[in-house]
Amino acid sequence: MPAASRGGKQGKCFAAQVIDGANIKRCKYQAVQISGGASIRRTQMTFSLKSPAFGDGGRIPAKYTPDEDDLSPPLEWSDPPVGTKSFALVVEDPDAPSGTFHHWGLYNIMGERTLLPEGIGHGAKTNAKTDAKTKTERLGKGINDFGEPRYHGPAPPKGHGTHHYHFKLAALDVEALSRAPEMSVADIWKSAEKHMLGQAELIGIYSR
Template identity: 40%
Template structure:
């Protein structure tokens, strides 16, 4: 079985509903996953926009997720810890938790929700930035999956 991630709120490559963006309620979308490999000791989620004018923009970091977790419900709190002890990092809006799409007016941006299965537990404090998280994950990724949505501000 292969690691897979999806959102029941929007299809792959489809427009992310406004409630999950900075123009709406700015709440995190529901996510579901399956196929976590048996050797996984933890999971990490990285959500980013590679089309941002200043370079890749981080929208959400969640790490130290239990490998038994099968998803995240809609509207996760913007706290250091989530249910089960998972931790949230700092996004490029300089706050904990999810920050929804809010691109400048122009062409659509792509938003990648990447789930990583790791062969170790990341015993790291909450509040990491993307660079520190990716460095800690280096050499420990046993599987990864992605879901992509788009959003455009006109």
């Protein structure tokens, strides 16, 4: 199958969308491989993060805060970069009175995952006898700025206005960011930046 090229050199390409029914191969950067000479339209896949519980820029429901159940919200992601072997997640509030406040962190999230269920922030349930069968990874836990190795939801001071909570998911080129069972949330992100292939972000708001 001949590859499309520029200047006589074979290129790599983004995923492309077929217009006239041609066979197409997903590539990485610009030129697109096709057969049959049909015209095509190239589209770049975007690594994205979302939650069924709230939209990007939307208000975080109270059940995901200490005002109610303080559960971690469900999260879903799609189209991570090619070569992703694991993920790391942090949640931070840059509007806190004392500066950026870290609420949650997880790392060593296996590359096959596409979601985190509601409530997982209170501790992933793992079992050495069943993990191999269910392919449930042993998640590394971030120590938040409350000093807790778990999720602690939005808790802005009353009357302090709207706070923005950044859920940041890093796609990494390593299967394990650290073998340590716990790290500070700030250190998770510092370590992740050294292995980052891409980043997706979801922002929720909350006020009291």
